[in-house]
Amino acid sequence: MNIMSRGRTILLDKRFELTLQRLAHQLIENYGDFSNTCIIGVQERGVLLAERLIELLEIELGHRNLEYGKLDITFYRDDFRTRKNPLKASSTEIDFLIEAKRVILIDDVLYTGRTIQSALAALQDFGRPEQVELLCLVDRRFNRHLPIQADYVGITIDALDEAYVKVEWKEQNSKDRILLFPAK
Template identity: 55%
Template sequence: MPNTRTIHDAARFGLTIERLCRHLMEEHGDFQQSCLIGIQTGGVQLAQRLYDRLRELGVTGLPFGKLDITFYRDDFRTKAGPLTAHPTEIDFLVEDRRVILVDDVLFSGRTVLSAMTALNHYGRPAGVELLVMVDRRFRRTLPVQANYRGLVVDTLTNEYVDVQWAETHGSDQILLTGS
């Protein structure tokens, strides 16, 4: 049976969300030329949490969207069957905006590449920044870096990082599973 341990508990999770929001506020000021887009599915949960906290901190008028990348992936058909698509909900153009692209875990970089390709259908952004809850450095296969990181984790090839949310798992935590 694989070994599982908590590497980020609920208290630290909340502090990390707060730190990421404060960093975004420093970098984006009034957010007038910015938008926040979560990558389905884990990135949407993180983006929603960030969006809600930014609103509590007084940020208004920040466009928020959800981006599905299923058919932009190079592995949308697997041995287990096709991946399940989720709705894309972007009711604004990203043209000339600073896009904050959000995902839960940065691993190989392939998800981010797919998201950037899908994003082109909504306009040409002024810039794209990447925010992730967990950066699994040393496992990248594409030259992708996060602008904002909640946690940096060095993992072995056979280890798995699982970001869990109170809404779906009962508590906010990050688990590391491996041998």
């Protein structure tokens, strides 16, 4: 039996969609018409979440063009040079400055905080934002290495061990779901 067959489903289909809708509505409550605000998805998995949220936001806001970018953090990672296998870089697609803007940084899972630390460093190449808030679908709050926390959280998973959380998207798989796998 492989590790993928031992995963426990944490969130599936309808509750997954409701969680995305709740996050979108929280953003609308706090950002209104999204003036002077941009959304940045962290490559690769944060981009999938960001694009789904943007779709929901545009429906709710009447098909506005939200300022959106994709951020690759590969060369900002603190383990970039220490990994056995080379990392595969994705593209950064931000065609605007974030100078004095409110930035909503989006990633799928907040685990140790190192990805977000790298994303914050990478964002500096695009200006100095007025504010950065973090949205994540899953918060693994007991496994943090750095003092980083999300402002918007879809679901919190309190696994104390080295369990693995996987978010599957219907665009890549047949359904939306969040799985928890035991430590190896």
